[in-house]
Amino acid sequence: MQHTRLFLGDEAIAQAALDAGIRGAYAYPGTPSTEILEYIQRAPEAAARNVHRAWSANEKTAMEEALGVSWAGKRAMACMKHVGLNVAADPFVNAAITGANGGLLVVAADDPSMHSSQNEQDSRFYAKFAMVPLLEPSSQQEAYDMVWAGLELSEKLRVPVVLRVTTRLAHSRADVRVRAPRPENPLSLPPDSRQYTLLPANARRNYAALLRKQRDMIEAAEASEFNAALDGADTSLGIIAAGIAINYLRENYPGGACPYPVVKVCQYPVPEAPIARLIERCRRILVLEEGAPYIEEMVRGHFRKSPEVRGRLDGALPRAGELTPDDVATALGLKEPPALKLAEVVKARPPQLCRGCPHADTYRFLNEALRAYPGSRPLSDIGCYTLGALPPYDAIHSCVDMGASITMAKGAADAGVRPAVAVIGDSTFTHSGITGLLDAAHENTPMTVLVLDNDTVGMTGGQESLSSGRLEGIVAGLGVDPAHMRVLTPLPKNHDENVKALAEELAYEGLSVVICRRACIQIRKRQ
Amino acid sequence: MKHDILIAGVGGQGILTIATILGRAAVREGLHLKQCEVHGMAQRGGAVYSHMRLSSGAIWSDMIPCGGADMLIAMEPMEALRYAAWLAPEGWLIANEEPVVNIPDYPEPERVHAEIRARPRHVLFNATELATKAGASRAANVALLGAASYFMQMPAAAFEQAIADQFASKGDKVVGANLAVFKAARELAESRAAK
Numbered sequence: 268m269q270h271t272r273l274f275l276g277d278e279a280i281a282q283a284a285l286d287a288g289i290r291g292a293y294a295y296p297g298t299p300s301t302e303i304l305e306y307i308q309r310a311p312e313a314a315a316r317n318v319h320r321a322w323s324a325n326e327k328t329a330m331e332e333a334l335g336v337s338w339a340g341k342r343a344m345a346c347m348k349h350v351g352l353n354v355a356a357d358p359f360v361n362a363a364i365t366g367a368n369g370g371l372l373v374v375a376a377d378d379p380s381m382h383s384s385q386n387e388q389d390s391r392f393y394a395k396f397a398m399v400p401l402l403e404p405s406s407q408q409e410a411y412d413m414v415w416a417g418l419e420l421s422e423k424l425r426v427p428v429v430l431r432v433t434t435r436l437a438h439s440r441a442d443v444r445v446r447a448p449r450p451e452n453p454l455s456l457p458p459d460s461r462q463y464t465l466l467p468a469n470a471r472r473n474y475a476a477l478l479r480k481q482r483d484m485i486e487a488a489e490a491s492e493f494n495a496a497l498d499g500a501d502t503s504l505g506i507i508a509a510g511i512a513i514n515y516l517r518e519n520y521p522g523g524a525c526p527y528p529v530v531k532v533c534q535y536p537v538p539e540a541p542i543a544r545l546i547e548r549c550r551r552i553l554v555l556e557e558g559a560p561y562i563e564e565m566v567r568g569h570f571r572k573s574p575e576v577r578g579r580l581d582g583a584l585p586r587a588g589e590l591t592p593d594d595v596a597t598a599l600g601l602k603e604p605p606a607l608k609l610a611e612v613v614k615a616r617p618p619q620l621c622r623g624c625p626h627a628d629t630y631r632f633l634n635e636a637l638r639a640y641p642g643s644r645p646l647s648d649i650g651c652y653t654l655g656a657l658p659p660y661d662a663i664h665s666c667v668d669m670g671a672s673i674t675m676a677k678g679a680a681d682a683g684v685r686p687a688v689a690v691i692g693d694s695t696f697t698h699s700g701i702t703g704l705l706d707a708a709h710e711n712t713p714m715t716v717l718v719l720d721n722d723t724v725g726m727t728g729g730q731e732s733l734s735s736g737r738l739e740g741i742v743a744g745l746g747v748d749p750a751h752m753r754v755l756t757p758l759p760k761n762h763d764e765n766v767k768a769l770a771e772e773l774a775y776e777g778l779s780v781v782i783c784r785r786a787c788i789q790i791r792k793r794q
Numbered sequence: 795m796k797h798d799i800l801i802a803g804v805g806g807q808g809i810l811t812i813a814t815i816l817g818r819a820a821v822r823e824g825l826h827l828k829q830c831e832v833h834g835m836a837q838r839g840g841a842v843y844s845h846m847r848l849s850s851g852a853i854w855s856d857m858i859p860c861g862g863a864d865m866l867i868a869m870e871p872m873e874a875l876r877y878a879a880w881l882a883p884e885g886w887l888i889a890n891e892e893p894v895v896n897i898p899d900y901p902e903p904e905r906v907h908a909e910i911r912a913r914p915r916h917v918l919f920n921a922t923e924l925a926t927k928a929g930a931s932r933a934a935n936v937a938l939l940g941a942a943s944y945f946m947q948m949p950a951a952a953f954e955q956a957i958a959d960q961f962a963s964k965g966d967k968v969v970g971a972n973l974a975v976f977k978a979a980r981e982l983a984e985s986r987a988a989k
């Protein structure tokens with residue numbers, strides 16, 4: 268029995284994971300992956316089966332929790348944005364060495380064009396690095412089907428499998444045919460208890476097994492229903508189209524019928540046989556892929572016989588940014604690049620803090636307290652509060668990776684900067700700020716850390732923050748002197764007293780933590 | 795039959811509601827659809843858009859090619875101009891007159907309106923005002939949808955049913971007010987198009 272539903276790419280993944288019988292989904296919010304776990308949290312069947320669906324502290328804990336579910340023989344999914352995979356890289360790469368027991372699917376949502384991110388790294392490199400299969404859907408339907416296929420492949424080859432989506436598919440809706448649900452696996456621990464004990468002797472044996480499986484992975488990709496060699500009469504050009512790039516190709520031909528031979532790549536490792544055949548037959552090769560020139564580099568380097576390769580590296584397509592149907596049309600010589608000159612009256616409209624946002628009040632008293640130290644530059648982090656880097660606040664001067672405000676400010680203090688100031692959100696703090704603050708507490712580093720506690724994960728749409736009700740306890744537990752831990756309420760009427768309190772901590776030659784606590788107005792509205 | 799529609803506005807203006815109602819109407823008519831939208835950073839008061847593609851046949855790209863949109867629906871006049879390049883030469887531009895001034899260098903609204911009026915096919919009106927008069931001050935988005943619907947090959951009843959479904963949980967009064975806004979705006983588009 269099948270029926271059709273309208274799903275965002277992210278929702279298709281979530282529904283498929285529930286249908287395919289996962290025991291738990293583990294995630295930390297991050298655009299464009301957030302909607303996966305949010306969907307599972309709303310789904311009645313998840314509640315009925317009590318599928319694990321609470322947010323994790325960060326992507327590393329999420330990955331390890333999912334690994335534990337897989338260890339116990341059940342199916343699990345860990346979801347994150349691309350940079351989240353950096354945080355989870357240690358368990359991810361080592362999970363390839365332990366292998367999977369129950370199916371283990373790692374969803375990485377990449378953000379080419381950096382719509383909401385610090386970089387546009389391509390998660391396909393991570394799968395290659397860990398030497399595990401990767402699936403990359405070209406449609407919401409494939410996203411749904413690939414969750415099923417990925418979990419099956421994971422159990423068959425006994426390795427974690429990556430599902431890579433990009434922003435466009437994650438946040439685009441289309442109709443999806445869903446399947447009848449499958450029951451959960453029974454609990455069954457791995458038969459050989461050494462499998463997950465990566466002492467060198469065990470690790471070497473597991474690694475040899477992973478290397479042996481590489482051939483199986485390539486064969487699985489060559490036989491995959493998601494990859495295809497589509498014939499075309501005109502062999503003056505051969506096209507390799509990966510993931511959603513195939514849609515931008517078909518968009519340019521009536522009925523989607525491309526006149527050139529095409530190899531569609533949606534399951535990795537890259538299927539070798541059809542690509543080798545394409546290169547044999549065609550004089551020129553055009554590689555269309557979303558993200559980095561991943562396949563393009565392989566084709567240029569590996570297959571020396573290949574005549575002429577076009578793509579992102581030779582300027583046929585833009586080197587950076589999300590691919591568009593227009594880019595592909597231009598590369599095919601079907602269209603001039605569109606003239607995107609804006610009328611003179613059109614001004615940039617950058618995102619900004621909501622009116623009444625507590626962070627705005629915090630930045631006003633921070634700026635005033637810092638007037639005593641001309642040229643000082645607070646280091647900061649990622650969240651709504653990063654918008655304080657823009658006018659009218661111009662209050663913060665860095666945003667690198669989750670938690671880096673505290674550790675960079677510590678480095679700056681170590682280097683002699685006074686006052687050293689870090690500004691971090693409550694969820695960013697519990698994600699990756701705690702360990703850095705432990706370093707600073709251990710050395711009583713002279714710095715002032717402002718924790719902007721709006722009681723939610725604001726940037727990604729107001730998810731529950733794990734810091735809720737625990738912040739003072741965590742800070743005190745790390746060994747911060749209680750005399751230098753303050754809680755302020757960022758409100759216009761408290762401005763003067765907040766300036767005074769902060770000024771005292773800035774002047775203190777030791778570690779201070781100033782919690783600026785007022786709830787995000789967006790979640791206040793919803794309650 | 796195909797409609798490629800770009801919807802534009804400022805984060806928080808409710809452009810996703812327009813997309814959702816359009817989607818409901820299209821599904822009711824048995825059409826395929828692909829609709830992409832902006833989540834994340836830009837939703838905090840920045841420029842946002844949604845690409846809505848409806849078709850009786852297969853739809854490939856989630857994004858409308860530049861210069862290919864049959865219609866551009868804009869909740870805000872400057873945002874209409876930001877995406878003007880997406881509109882096909884014979885496409886219709888349906889725009890709200892009411893500016894959202896949340897940046898220091900927002901131009902004179904009259905200059906923005908003049909640029910829109912220079913486009914051959916446009917319906918520029920104060921959707922906020924029309925919605926308020928029809929009894930639903932927060933339904934400027936439904937007003938724009940009403941005006942846009944006049945130019946689409948789908949029956950008014952499909953939209954009306956979709957609006958009723960969309961607001962059903964808020965009660966009959968809200969549904970009735972939104973339907974009144976839809977109808978008033980559709981009539982306005984009809985009279986403008988006749989000119």
Ligand SMILES: Cc1ncc(C[n+]2csc(CCOP(=O)(O)OP(=O)(O)O)c2C)c(N)n1
Pocket residue numbers: 295296297298326348350351354384649650651652669691692693694695696721723724725726727732
């Ligand atoms: C490794 C990583 N995970 C997730 C994100 C996405 N992300 C950016 S900021 C943020 C949360 C910010 O929450 P909080 O610190 O409470 O600040 P707020 O937005 O509420 O001001 C998230 C989830 C990211 N950029 N990097």
Ligand code: SF4
Pocket residue numbers: 619620621623624625626651721725726787788789790838
């Ligand atoms: S969502 Fe909340 S935290 Fe983010 S800018 Fe708005 S009020 Fe501030």
